[in-house]
Amino acid sequence: xxxxxxxxxQAMTLAAGAGLAAVARDAxxxxxxxxAWTGYPELVPFYNAAGEAYAKLNPGFKLTVFSTSLxxxxxxxxxxxxxxxxxxxxxxxxxxxxxxxxxxxxxxxxPAVDAQLKASYRPASVDQxxxxxxSYGLPMLFSTPVLFWNRAMFKEAGLPGAPETFxxxxxxxxxxxxxxxxxxxxxxxxxxxxSGQGSGITEKWRFVLEPAGGSVIKRHxxxxxxxxxxxxxxxxxxxxxxxxxxxxxxxxxxxxRDAAAFVAGNTGMLFREAWVIGEIQKQNPSLDxxxxxxxxxxxGQPKKTLLQHNGxxxxxxxxxxxxxxxxxxxxxxxxxxAMLTQxxxxxxxxxxxxxxxxxxxxxxxxxFVAPPADMQYYLEPVLGPWNxxxxxxxxxxxxxxxxxxxxxNPTKVGETIKRWAAxxxxxxxxxxxxxxx
Amino acid sequence: xxAARRFLTKRRVxxxxxxxxxxxxxxxxxVRVIPIGFGVWLSFHKWNLLSPAKPFVGLLNYxxxxxxxxxxxxxxxxxxxxxxxxxxxxxxxxxxAVFLARRSRxxxxxxxxxxxxVITPMVPVSIAWKWIYDYNYGILNYGLGLLGIKxxxxxxxxxxxxxxxxxxxxxxxxxxxMVLFLVGIRNIPAMYLEAASLDGANAWxxxxxxxxxxxxxxxxxxxxxxxxxAYNVFTQVYVMTLGSQAAPGQAVxxxxxxxxxxxxxxxxxxxxxxxxxxxTLIVLGLTVIQFSLARNDPTREK
Numbered sequence: 195x196x197x198x199x200x201x202x203x204q205a206m207t208l209a210a211g212a213g214l215a216a217v218a219r220d221a222x223x224x225x226x227x228x229x230a231w232t233g234y235p236e237l238v239p240f241y242n243a244a245g246e247a248y249a250k251l252n253p254g255f256k257l258t259v260f261s262t263s264l265x266x267x268x269x270x271x272x273x274x275x276x277x278x279x280x281x282x283x284x285x286x287x288x289x290x291x292x293x294x295x296x297x298x299x300x301x302x303x304x305p306a307v308d309a310q311l312k313a314s315y316r317p318a319s320v321d322q323x324x325x326x327x328x329s330y331g332l333p334m335l336f337s338t339p340v341l342f343w344n345r346a347m348f349k350e351a352g353l354p355g356a357p358e359t360f361x362x363x364x365x366x367x368x369x370x371x372x373x374x375x376x377x378x379x380x381x382x383x384x385x386x387x388x389s390g391q392g393s394g395i396t397e398k399w400r401f402v403l404e405p406a407g408g409s410v411i412k413r414h415x416x417x418x419x420x421x422x423x424x425x426x427x428x429x430x431x432x433x434x435x436x437x438x439x440x441x442x443x444x445x446x447x448x449x450x451r452d453a454a455a456f457v458a459g460n461t462g463m464l465f466r467e468a469w470v471i472g473e474i475q476k477q478n479p480s481l482d483x484x485x486x487x488x489x490x491x492x493x494g495q496p497k498k499t500l501l502q503h504n505g506x507x508x509x510x511x512x513x514x515x516x517x518x519x520x521x522x523x524x525x526x527x528x529x530x531x532a533m534l535t536q537x538x539x540x541x542x543x544x545x546x547x548x549x550x551x552x553x554x555x556x557x558x559x560x561x562f563v564a565p566p567a568d569m570q571y572y573l574e575p576v577l578g579p580w581n582x583x584x585x586x587x588x589x590x591x592x593x594x595x596x597x598x599x600x601x602x603n604p605t606k607v608g609e610t611i612k613r614w615a616a617x618x619x620x621x622x623x624x625x626x627x628x629x630x631x
Numbered sequence: 632x633x634a635a636r637r638f639l640t641k642r643r644v645x646x647x648x649x650x651x652x653x654x655x656x657x658x659x660x661x662v663r664v665i666p667i668g669f670g671v672w673l674s675f676h677k678w679n680l681l682s683p684a685k686p687f688v689g690l691l692n693y694x695x696x697x698x699x700x701x702x703x704x705x706x707x708x709x710x711x712x713x714x715x716x717x718x719x720x721x722x723x724x725x726x727x728a729v730f731l732a733r734r735s736r737x738x739x740x741x742x743x744x745x746x747x748x749v750i751t752p753m754v755p756v757s758i759a760w761k762w763i764y765d766y767n768y769g770i771l772n773y774g775l776g777l778l779g780i781k782x783x784x785x786x787x788x789x790x791x792x793x794x795x796x797x798x799x800x801x802x803x804x805x806x807x808x809m810v811l812f813l814v815g816i817r818n819i820p821a822m823y824l825e826a827a828s829l830d831g832a833n834a835w836x837x838x839x840x841x842x843x844x845x846x847x848x849x850x851x852x853x854x855x856x857x858x859x860x861a862y863n864v865f866t867q868v869y870v871m872t873l874g875s876q877a878a879p880g881q882a883v884x885x886x887x888x889x890x891x892x893x894x895x896x897x898x899x900x901x902x903x904x905x906x907x908x909x910x911t912l913i914v915l916g917l918t919v920i921q922f923s924l925a926r927n928d929p930t931r932e933k
Contacts, residue, residue, distance in 0.1 A: 265896075268896075269895045269896075272680055272681060272895070272898060273680070273895075275681075276680065276681060293681045293898065294681060296681070296682070297681040297682055297683060298683070299681065376781070378782065387875055388787075388875075389787050389875065389876070389877055389878065389879050390872055390873065390874055390875050390876075390877040390878075390879070390880065391872040391873075391877070391879070391880025391881075392880070394875075447784070447787040447788075447879075448766040448767075448784035448787045448788070449766070449767065450767060450876065451875045451876055452874075452875035452876070454875075454876065581896065581897065582896075582897045585892070585896065585897070588880070589701065589880060589881050589884075590881070592789070592879035592880070592881070592882075593789055593879060593881055593882070596788075596789065
């Protein structure tokens with residue numbers, strides 16, 4: 195009797211070997227290391243926690259997180275993405291993402307991610323993340339400014355509650371501001387963005403401009419844009435700042451400013467986003483404060499605020515795109531969205547997050563996660579030159595706020611606004627986006 | 632040795648020199664000449680970092696630069712900053728060096744003190760100065776207050792912000808200039824000064840007629856390097872305009888900062904390159920002027 199070429203033992207050995215090879219292959223397929231970059235250092239604990247949770251569900255998964263300041267993050271992305279040396283996954287504002295999308299460096303969402311966007315986010319978010327019928331990335335967090343007001347100072351000044359109009363806000367600020375015996379301001383009535391450089395100055399000016407009825411640019415039916423602040427609203431918004439600094443002296447570029455001033459109890463009112471609550475919890479938990487909607491320009495007019503998204507995107511040059519998209523979906527599920535807000539202070543963008551626990555613990559979050567139904571939002575235009583448009587206006591604003599020749603001189607205020615507006619239109623023209631019809 | 636042999640030996644020496652220099656020259660070519668050449672080439676293109684299309688636009692970037700208000704402002708601010716910093720730092724460093732050139736027990740100590748800012752990295756120094764200049768909590772205003780002088784909004788006032796940077800710039804570079812002058816003074820042969828003394832020259836005459844003319848090469852070096860460094864001011868501008876508690880950007884807008892903004896914020900690398908080339912030409916022109924003014928003129932040395 196001759197022995198068969200393959201005995202049972204050999205066959206079993208081969209089968210076991212093939213099985214092991216398949217397991218090893220699967221394990222290799224699952225062993226993926228993703229790199230994530232963020233411009234918000236306060237999000238690093240969130241990324242790490244989500245990465246660890248995901249690794250438990252997907253053995254072999256590893257996440258490395260790199261974080262720098264927001265501006266550096268944007269610059270690093272801009273330099274690294276075209277050369278393929280960027281991360282697999284990153285978060286960034288739409289001020290930059292639109293440039294990356296236009297350059298073909300961010301791929302359109304696969305069907306599963308597209309479906310998640312359409313099912314789990316508000317229409318405004320879906321619209322912001324869609325271009326020419328395709329969606330790109332997922333909204334990660336919202337940035338909606340509100341009015342922070344110091345309850346203790348209001349009580350001390352005999353003020354009933356948050357102002358309803360910008361006129362009231364100025365009147366309240368006059369009662370809140372404090373000076374020392376030499377006339378030096380020791381506490382501002384309201385803290386406006388009056389100094390520094392960069393697009394943030396214009397972004398904050400828009401908090402006044404938009405309720406006044408203007409906007410930096412306006413979209414026309416043709417899909418083209420033109421400036422929309424060389425008008426009564428633009429002049430009024432600039433005048434409001436000039437009045438605050440030069441006429442009523444309720445704010446001063448020399449005193450402590452912005453969130454630092456509010457957290458330290460050195461200003462009565464401030465327009466800012468939810469992350470300030472996190473700062474207060476960390477640095478001055480006994481601060482007696484509340485949040486309210488940004489006032490209406492005049493009584494009866496709508497209350498408006500900016501709805502700004504920070505998105506999560508997968509790099510078009512990532513070698514792990516499928517894994518990155520899958521992890522992006524995990525990062526933005528309802529549980530992780532709640533964790534994002536709890537760990538960082540930023541409000542997650544999903545509409546189906548259960549905020550009950552957070553609001554019962556920190557009631558001030560209600561103003562962000564459950565805003566009043568009549569709140570009107572204006573959006574960040576998703577345009578290539580938007581950053582430059584805002585920055586160019588921001589270059590001019592700080593000097594104008596303190597320019598004594600603009601005080602009581604509406605003609606010069608009008609001329610100043612006209613000059614800036616012409617520059618805005620010029621930038622739109624250069625980008626082929628200008629039109630008035 | 633025959634002429635042919637001498638010629639061969641000379642050629643071998645030359646060949647050896649070229650071979651020995653080759654690695655350094657290659658490195659210089661790679662890290663200096665090629666990037667500069669690429670920068671010049673970029674300046675003739677509409678080169679957006681993220682856009683795949685990078686068309687040749689000839690001199691358009693230069694033309695737009697000439698019409699750009701920010702560029703004009705940055706050029707004016709940088710020139711004002713540079714001239715002020717160079718003149719003040721030189722004018723203070725020279726007498727300091729003369730004073731410290733005298734052998735004394737504390738001379739080394741003072742030299743170290745004045746040189747410390749030079750070796751301190753710019754970012755922490757800028758942050759420290761931002762606090763020194765703070766209107767409410769700054770030590771400078773505290774000191775002025777003790778003298779009965781009202782607080783000054785050094786950074787947030789557009790009229791003083793640039794001068795605040797000049798003060799910091801002078802403080803930073805003073806020690807470097809002083810050490811260079813000190814080396815120059817100590818290298819002047821003592822017999823020249825002794826001879827002048829024997830001829831009845833007083834201290835001022837010895838300085839003005841002997842020391843200062845002999846320091847001319849050092850002075851030229853100080854002026855050239857200080858001017859180049861001053862025109863390249865960036866870090867302190869970036870740090871001091873960062874955040875809401877900062878100087879108004881336009882008040883301290885400088886050329887390198889403007890280049891950085893156009894390049895890394897607006898991704899207009901072609902335009903930023905045109906600005907960088909213009910800055911190079913300006914600094915080059917100033918250096919040539921300084922050389923021609925400060926070079927030794929034998930016809931005057933009679």
